[in-house]
Each structure stands twice: as C-alpha cells, then as structure tokens.
Amino acid sequence: MSEPVITSDSDDDIVLAGRLSDAPIGAARPTQGVRWLRILVWFMRLAALIWMAKGLLHWGFIVGLNDAGFPDLRLSRMGIVMLSAVLDLVAAVGLWLTSSWGAAVWIVLLFIEGSLPFTLPDLKVPLVETIVCAGAGALYLGLLFMARREQMAGHR
Numbered sequence: 511m512s513e514p515v516i517t518s519d520s521d522d523d524i525v526l527a528g529r530l531s532d533a534p535i536g537a538a539r540p541t542q543g544v545r546w547l548r549i550l551v552w553f554m555r556l557a558a559l560i561w562m563a564k565g566l567l568h569w570g571f572i573v574g575l576n577d578a579g580f581p582d583l584r585l586s587r588m589g590i591v592m593l594s595a596v597l598d599l600v601a602a603v604g605l606w607l608t609s610s611w612g613a614a615v616w617i618v619l620l621f622i623e624g625s626l627p628f629t630l631p632d633l634k635v636p637l638v639e640t641i642v643c644a645g646a647g648a649l650y651l652g653l654l655f656m657a658r659r660e661q662m663a664g665h666r
Contacts, residue, residue: 547657547661551608554606562606565594568598571595572592587630587632597615620646620647
C-alpha cells in the first residue's frame with residue numbers, strides 16, 4: 511500500500527516531505543547505515559569501566575594498597591588525588607547510565623586530569639594520561655555530534 515506524500519501547491523510554502531502512516535507522532539524513522547547513537551552508548555560504557563578502574567586505583571593509592579606515598583604528599587596534592595578518586599567514580603556511574611550529568615562530570619574531569627602534568631608537575635602524572643584524556647574527550651564529542659546528526663535526520 512503506497513502512502514501519499516504531502517506537498518504544497520504554492521512556491522512560497524515549504525514542501526513537506528513527511529508521509530502519512532500509522533506510526534505515533536514524533537516516531538523516528540529507522541536509520542540506515544552506521545548507528546552512531548549505539549556506538550556512542552557503547553563508548554560511554556567502555557569509558558565508564560575504564561574510569562571506574564581509575565577511581566579504584568586512586569582509592570587504592572589513598573588507603574595505601576599499592577604505594578604508601580599518599581601521606582607524604584602536600585595537603586593540596588592530597589586534595590587533588592581525593593577529588594580525582596571521587597569524581598572518577600561519579601563520572602563512571604554517570605557514563606554507565608548514559609546520563610547527561612555523567613558526561614558533564616566526565617568532561618570536567620578530563621580537563622582537570624589532562625591539565626595536571628602542566629599545572630602540578632611534582633605529582634608525576636604521565637603525559638600519556640593527558641593524551642588519553644584529550645583523545646577520549648575528542649572521540650566523545652565526535653560521536654556525540656554524529657549521534658545528534660543521526661537523531662535529527664531521523665526526525666525529518
């Protein structure tokens with residue numbers, strides 16, 4: 511059964527390319543090709559697992575499981591390590607739930623942890639962590655852009 515196309519007779523009016531169907535109002539058409547939203551969700555879940563492990567490693571450092579160097583740090587450095595330990599776990603939970611607040615906390619955390627080798631060189635944070643933070647943030651923003659574009663194309 512063919513569905514009629516709604517068009518306008520006037521040149522001044524916008525031509526509507528929508529089709530009449532039994533689908534609910536606002537239902538998106540199925541996308542073809544790459545499903546960017548699904549890739550974004552899986553990326554957020556993978557990032558959540560990695561940041562959960564990072565948070566647990568930070569807590570291991572704080573309680574002295576793998577290295578007893580935490581009490582020797584200056585108070586300001588202890589605060590940075592504790593902030594990272596807490597925010598890593600909060601961001602991991604938010605990313606796993608694919609919530610916007612989790613992504614926001616994670617982006618702020620990426621900026622903080624990515625700038626540590628330059629702002630606090632005595633913490634001895636490897637430069638590789640900065641590169642990983644920048645790469646993860648850029649990849650997230652790219653996937654988010656593609657998923658939004660896919661979502662907007664599905665609503666037309």
